[in-house]
Amino acid sequence: MATVLEFTSPAADFPLGSIFEALPEVEVELERLIPHDTLIIPYFWVRGVAVDDVEAAFESQASVGHIRLIDSVEDEYLMRAEWGEEYVGVLSALARNNIPLLTAVGTKDEWNFEVRGESQEALSEFRSYCQENDIPIEVTALHAMRPIQGDGYVLTDTQQEALVLAYERGYFDSPRESSLEAIGEELGITQQSLSSRFRRGHRRLIENTLIDQ
Template identity: 65%
Template sequence: MATEMAFTVPAEDFPLGSIFENVPGVTVELERLIPHETLTNPYFWVRGAETGEIETEFEPHEGVADIRLVDHIEDEYLLRAEWVREYDGLLTALSETNLTVLSGVGTVDGWRFEVRGDTQEAIAEFRTHYQESSISIDISMVHALLPIQGDSFELTETQREALVLAYERGYFDTPRESSLEVIAAEIGITQQSLSSRLRRGHRRLISETLTTP
């Protein structure tokens, strides 16, 4: 059964965390990432930076071969990283256990990841991998994906929770009566994680209601 897990790691324990040494106020967000043997160039966003030379703000790290700027919009920068495949870190553990990274957001306070495995065994294998390595991980959530049938259009429990709470708090009203920050704090997750759940929930609802099979 497909299973999701959320966990945090210290800022310095993920290669891209080196930017926080020079620009502690930024947020780094990975694009959706499906690790496998051939994946070496994931994309990621840096938000809140005040410099156009964003590539130079990353300190050298043994897990990163190269970082290049792809595009930028005001203070948001899209970059691409090339990993050192021999570096035994978090991405290696994710790759070897075939887990999909649903979201990965980092700040100077640490990284929060949400990942999904096709089976519970994949999640268990990942946990065994990091327990045998030097990776420091704090797991905050593990649950099987149990689609809610009927009127919920097969939303996952976490997607439904996020959508319903956002609706009840007036997030979708005009003007808005609440914010991502407030709703995320109520659920106990980051704003980025809440935003990701809302996007996936919206996609599921549109798929089930507005498109033709």
């Protein structure tokens, strides 16, 4: 059974991490990755930054080559990067162990990852690889993916918990009866992590209910 592993990693120990020193309020989210022989995650989103030249802000990022702006929507920027082949870290560990990356969101505090393994054994091998290669990760959740309605409408336990709690607290009401901060405090996670969890859950619901497969 497919299993989801959620873990964190220090902001400074990941490519793009030094951006938080110059822009502490920024949030970076990587696009999803299916492992490949050549490790490349070319696209990522940057949110919460108001600079004239967002490309220049990333020029000094370790293990990352050329970065350029692809598109922008208000204060969200879609960037394209070239990862250095010499990079050894979380992303190379995922590729080596054939573990798909579902989401990765970075803030000045830490990076939050969500990955999927075809079995718990596969995820155990990934964790062992990280330990053997001094790649710092801290596991925060491990759970099976399961349908929530019929066949294929898949949410993780944490996504379902967050969305149901938000509904019960009136977050989706108009006007809203609660906030991301309040719901995050109740769940024991940051506002940024909750926002990312909402986006992942919404995306999966849309993919499996509104999109023709």
